[in-house]
Amino acid sequence: MVDKDTDIIKIDAELCTGCRRCAEVCPVDAIEGKQGTPQFINVEKCVMCGQCIQICSAYASIFEEYRTSREDKLRERNMPVTLEEPIFAAYNIGDLPKVKEALTNTEAFTMVQCAPAVRVAIAEEFGMPLGSLAPGKLAAALRQLGFNRIYDTNFAADLTIMEEGSELVQRITEGGLLPMFTSCCPAWVKFVEQEYPELIPHLSSCKSPQQMAGTMFKTYGAQADGVEPDNIYSVAIMPCTCKKFESQRPEMNTDGYQNVDAVLTTRELAYLIKEAGIDFSSLPEEDFDKPLGMYSGAGHLFCATGGVMEAAIRTAYELITNEPIPNVNIQYVRGSQGVRRGVVHAGDVKVKTVVVSGLKNVVPILEEIKKGNADFHFMEVMTCPVGCVSGGGQPKVLLPKDTEIAYKNRISSTYRHDEEQTYRKSHENPEIKAIYKNFLGEPLGHKSHHLLHTEYKQRGYCK
Amino acid sequence: MSIHLNSFVLADPKKCIGCKVCEVACAVAHRSEEIKTVGNMDIPVMPKLYLVKTADVTMPIQCRHCEDAPCANICPVFAITQIDNKIIINEESCIGCKTCMIACPFGAIELAPAFKDGKPVFQSLLTFDSEEELSSKQAAVASKCDLCNDRLNGPACIEACPRQALTYVNVKKEKQRRCTETASKTGANIKNLIV
Numbered sequence: 311m312v313d314k315d316t317d318i319i320k321i322d323a324e325l326c327t328g329c330r331r332c333a334e335v336c337p338v339d340a341i342e343g344k345q346g347t348p349q350f351i352n353v354e355k356c357v358m359c360g361q362c363i364q365i366c367s368a369y370a371s372i373f374e375e376y377r378t379s380r381e382d383k384l385r386e387r388n389m390p391v392t393l394e395e396p397i398f399a400a401y402n403i404g405d406l407p408k409v410k411e412a413l414t415n416t417e418a419f420t421m422v423q424c425a426p427a428v429r430v431a432i433a434e435e436f437g438m439p440l441g442s443l444a445p446g447k448l449a450a451a452l453r454q455l456g457f458n459r460i461y462d463t464n465f466a467a468d469l470t471i472m473e474e475g476s477e478l479v480q481r482i483t484e485g486g487l488l489p490m491f492t493s494c495c496p497a498w499v500k501f502v503e504q505e506y507p508e509l510i511p512h513l514s515s516c517k518s519p520q521q522m523a524g525t526m527f528k529t530y531g532a533q534a535d536g537v538e539p540d541n542i543y544s545v546a547i548m549p550c551t552c553k554k555f556e557s558q559r560p561e562m563n564t565d566g567y568q569n570v571d572a573v574l575t576t577r578e579l580a581y582l583i584k585e586a587g588i589d590f591s592s593l594p595e596e597d598f599d600k601p602l603g604m605y606s607g608a609g610h611l612f613c614a615t616g617g618v619m620e621a622a623i624r625t626a627y628e629l630i631t632n633e634p635i636p637n638v639n640i641q642y643v644r645g646s647q648g649v650r651r652g653v654v655h656a657g658d659v660k661v662k663t664v665v666v667s668g669l670k671n672v673v674p675i676l677e678e679i680k681k682g683n684a685d686f687h688f689m690e691v692m693t694c695p696v697g698c699v700s701g702g703g704q705p706k707v708l709l710p711k712d713t714e715i716a717y718k719n720r721i722s723s724t725y726r727h728d729e730e731q732t733y734r735k736s737h738e739n740p741e742i743k744a745i746y747k748n749f750l751g752e753p754l755g756h757k758s759h760h761l762l763h764t765e766y767k768q769r770g771y772c773k
Numbered sequence: 774m775s776i777h778l779n780s781f782v783l784a785d786p787k788k789c790i791g792c793k794v795c796e797v798a799c800a801v802a803h804r805s806e807e808i809k810t811v812g813n814m815d816i817p818v819m820p821k822l823y824l825v826k827t828a829d830v831t832m833p834i835q836c837r838h839c840e841d842a843p844c845a846n847i848c849p850v851f852a853i854t855q856i857d858n859k860i861i862i863n864e865e866s867c868i869g870c871k872t873c874m875i876a877c878p879f880g881a882i883e884l885a886p887a888f889k890d891g892k893p894v895f896q897s898l899l900t901f902d903s904e905e906e907l908s909s910k911q912a913a914v915a916s917k918c919d920l921c922n923d924r925l926n927g928p929a930c931i932e933a934c935p936r937q938a939l940t941y942v943n944v945k946k947e948k949q950r951r952c953t954e955t956a957s958k959t960g961a962n963i964k965n966l967i968v
Contacts, residue, residue, distance in 0.1 A: 327826060329792035331935065346791065346831065367794045372817040373883060394815045435812030580812050705810040709798055709933050712809055 318403050318554050319358050319702075322383065323348035324376045325368050325399035332362035332400055337669035337693060338501065348399075354504070354770065357497035357669070358402075359693045360551035360575075360702015365710075366400035389578075390585045402551045402702070405572045406582060412543040412572070413456045419537045420545060422457040423523040424448060424598075426464050427549035427613035427698040428576045430723040431716075434705040435580035436590040440712070441719020443727055446595025449603075451583050452547075453596060459531065462598045463546065464605030466523035467612040467621070469745070470494065471736035473762050474516045474618075475625040476753035478688055482661065487511050489664070489679065489686050492618050494518045496556035497693035499766055501669055506676050507768035515763040517569070519612060520546050520553055521562045523602065524569030525761045530749050531602050539567050546573045549613065549701035552693075561764045575703025604741040607638075607728030614724045615667035615697035616643035616650065619690040623654050623663070624735045630656040638734045644725075646696050646717075649675065651686070662686035669693045696721060778944040779838035779858050782822070782918065782928050788938035791831040796820035798933030802921050805890075819885045821918045822930055832938070833930070836860065836881040836918040844873035844882060844917075852915070859920050867914040874915065887912040 321332070321341075326348040333341040333349065340356040343349035351362075370380060384391045388404035412418045433442035452460045478490050493499055493514045502509055517525070524546065528539040546553060556562065557570035574582070583590055598604070608624050611617030620640045627635040642652040643663065648671035654661040664686050666672045672691050678684050694700045699720035700713075707716045733739050750758045784795075799820040801808050808814060822835035838860045845853040845860055852866035853873060862873075864887070874882045887894035895909035902908075921928045931939045 327791040329790040331792055367792050367797050369818055395811050396814055396818045434810045440809055
């Protein structure tokens with residue numbers, strides 16, 4: 311059965327030349343078709359990572375005539391018709407109309423969150439060098455667009471570390487199911503659900519930072535602003551096309567409220583900024599709003615491969631030993647190799663970790679686990695080549711020769727931004743301390759379980 | 774007197790997969806400012822080589838830089854000339870008459886809308902009726918491969934092709950290479966035959 315919500319990534323048959331470079335990058339072999347003919351997406355297999363969108367270079371030429379006009383194609387994609395940039399065969403259905411409507415609806419109180427990978431890439435769409443770091447301009451742009459609260463997914467990433475780190479320590483010390491898998495990457499979660507349902511219990515029960523932020527907006531944030539949850543419209547700006555799917559999952563609903571109402575990719579936000587006539591490069595540096603916009607360097611690391619692991623280690627080490635970690639920069643989890651194994655010596659506890667980037671690289675490890683041969687405790691998996699900075703919703707690099715430098719620059723901006731922060735560890739973020747003191751109680755407690763954790767399910771498609 | 778034959782770029786249809794990266798790379802290389810992501814492309818992609826797909830063959834077609842170039846010979850305003858070892862169109866002088874487009878035996882010339890600094894260039898006098906008012910008409914100029922005349926690393930299409938399907942053909946060297954190859958392959962056999 312085809313789930314309508316999974317039909318987010320598409321290939322325009324009029325534009326596709328059938329070169330099949332998209333099929334080469336697809337981690338789940340969801341792109342089907344003969345060489346030289348238009349390709350199709352098997353929506354049940356597709357994990358919506360959008361890597362096909364990033365690699366596609368079959369564009370609509372002004373020298374050719376198509377049955378569907380450029381304007382109609384833009385409308386089908388939910389892209390502004392005034393957009394000047396070229397359009398390509400592989401694309402995602404956007405969410406701009408919904409967000410624009412919310413921004414003009416005087417009844418709606420709009421809260422926007424911004425994923426860490428967005429601030430290291432969005433400036434590229436306005437002529438700034440690849441990987442330019444622009445958190446202040448990003449916050450200013452969102453404010454000028456009229457969002458009522460400019461919050462941050464990074465805050466929720468810190469929250470994820472509190473919950474996920476505690477879950478890991480609990481599973482290790484109390485004999486829970488190991489290895490534990492990260493659940494931040496929705497494409498990875500969907501992959502486990504459809505290809506390895508027997509391993510679902512290994513996934514952390516934590517919601518992703520996007521969903522945690524959404525929940526907090528409509529509860530803690532609603533209280534802070536004295537707004538009814540009914541009136542809150544929760545928007546997420548993401549580097550990822552699969553986050554659109556994640557936000558619509560029925561499991562991502564708390565007490566009748568969908569945690570996130572609409573997701574825009576980095577590129578879609580750039581369209582919105584351009585359409586509003588905002589000159590991004592000359593925007594002043596502004597801050598995110600408090601309380602849900604304050605973050606630590608650890609939270610920001612979520613956008614790079616190894617980042618969740620590094621953030622988790624910084625906190626788990628201190629949870630286990632009650633001592634500060636000797637060096638917050640954990641180099642062995644960083645890098646671009648597909649699989650990176652390591653050990654954290656936290657007092658007497660040795661936590662064995664595995665970091666995987668690129669979904670294809672995880673298959674041998676999952677087979678290892680199925681055979682009972684896995685000897686590690688915690689595995690971070692990111693579907694995209696070097697984590698979210700290379701996500702399917704990020705600025706599309708025009709030429710293949712520039713992707714490596716784009717990813718390298720976005721990653722080095724990530725680590726630079728971490729080093730710029732006053733707080734480098736999630737549990738030291740004062741607003742995180744406050745939210746546990748005033749609202750949530752304790753990690754893995756009753757309230758956090760209700761709001762921040764979820765369940766994953768086996769999917770119809772199964773190999 | 775030695776003859777310097779013009780070089781050109783040739784695609785290998787056995788390697789070409791039709792991805793159009795060559796076209797995108799060409800369009801980017803001919804922008805005055807450096808552009809890295811799609812969001813900065815504020816004018817249409819206007820390549821100077823053209824991917825062609827037929828039932829049997831897929832390959833880009835581009836200018837052969839003919840020695841006795843029909844386009845240059847027929848241009849009524851002398852906008853097409855030989856510069857160094859290339860046939861170059863002076864877009865400033867071009868009047869958009871399309872004669873070169875018809876004269877080219879390969880279809881390697883296109884008439885492209887003119888832009889300057891990301892803005893359309895309009896004709897100075899010519900207007901047309903649109904919605905009961907007179908509108909200016911955008912200029913169109915002849916456009917074809919200039920072998921990336923101003924680019925240090927040579928043709929951008931060759932560099933960008935993910936299948937290495939494009940090669941820069943230095944005709945004299947290519948001829949020599951083929952002669953040497955034939956000599957080594959068949960020379961020995963012929964020698965035996967004669968003995």
